[in-house]
Amino acid sequence: MCCALSPRLRTMTPPIHDLAVVGAGIVGLAVAREWMSRRPADSVAVLEREAEAACHQTGHNSGVVHGGIYYQPGSLKARLCVEGARSMYEYCEHHSIRHERCGKLIVAVSSDELGRLDDLEARGIANAVPGLRRIRADEITEIEPNAAGLQALHAPNTGIVDYPAVARTLVGELTARGVDVRFGTAVDAIDAASPPVVHTAAGPVWAHTVIACAGLWADRLARRAGAARDPQIVPFRGGYLGLTRTRQPRLNGMIYPVPDPELPFLGVHITKHVTGDVTLGPTAMMVAARDAYSLRRFSWRDSWETLSWPGTWRVGRRYWRVGLGEIRMAASRRAFVAAAARYMPSLSLDDLDGTSHAGVRAQAVGRDGALVDDFVISRDGAVAHVRNAPSPAATSAFALARELVDRVTGTP
């Protein structure tokens, strides 16, 4: 608790919660759990606009438990991904949630990618990624018989998990501990008063501490609470294509390309899922709506916010070539398959099973056109906002929750 209200006032109706969390994605739910594990007697509410948990990024991602290779040493992502992966596996083991440490390869297919593979290896070592190893061409095919490349990084601790199942389990756990998880409750604004007030269509909710984990709408909520517009969320759609099932498994784990170091996206990869399905993707295309699960989805408001943001135009000027490539992949399955055939040469259009789906990334873009890479948390008194929690925030959710609760409670 952070403000000095008398015990009498605390027991008056309407109740003042100790904590209100906005958003029942994996980050918001993990925050509520972390709080309850430290202060089991506290009153906590989770306010979610949708009718269930994990309706946005948490339920529309690659399902990968990342190892922590890519991230700038010393960054929040580097620390929280490695810690978070450990916690995610423990949570899944404890609650019997489907997961598998199937490992992943990052494959260099041309000599100019070898230097970038060196940089990734150095980052992975600095970030203490468990079991990370540089391997030769013949070792690539030992691990993944259908892959081909010059050299690769093998991360055996990278895995796959059912994130919506993690979110559902968290909801069950929170409800059982007395947390008031309210679905269908859209938060219109947060007033950072003392105590803070969370305004919803169903009326105000008071809480001594508010933590907003609103994903694709994080900037909007932060702005309404008086925070700066910078950075703004720009939606990037990630499309996936399904591959047919084969008698011999097409792959044992995951295969990734060497990513463009300028971009926060990892490139089109081939991923197996806990269901046994295998997908190609995701692409990374700027779109006209924050919920553009269909390419036809358009929102005037989202488009206006994206187009009126100077950072968007700077991103466009800097990465227009990359953007054209993404549009090409969205328009042509042949181009999409070709991206993955670079490291799995046997792959062809005939391997597609005709299914597709998509997720939308909440990517914070700075006024200067920077694609903000690290997690960003802002705070105004007793109100904290998660302003940027892109991949690997699902992997990192439990560690990110510890970080958030440490920051708002002032504990190390």
Ligand SMILES: Cc1cc2nc3c(=O)[nH]c(=O)nc-3n(C[C@H](O)[C@H](O)[C@H](O)COP(=O)(O)OP(=O)(O)OC[C@H]3O[C@@H](n4cnc5c(N)ncnc54)[C@H](O)[C@@H]3O)c2cc1C
């Ligand atoms: C295509 C794609 C692939 C990815 N792959 C991976 C991966 O393999 N591994 C990984 O670790 N990460 C991955 N990520 C990233 C990961 O999914 C996200 O970082 C993570 O899910 C973020 O969780 P969150 O709780 O912050 O956001 P979300 O899951 O988006 O949840 C935010 C919640 O807030 C709610 N909300 C928003 N505004 C309001 C409001 N005003 N009132 C009430 N509720 C509100 C929303 O309805 C939503 O439920 C991927 C993301 C995408 C899009």
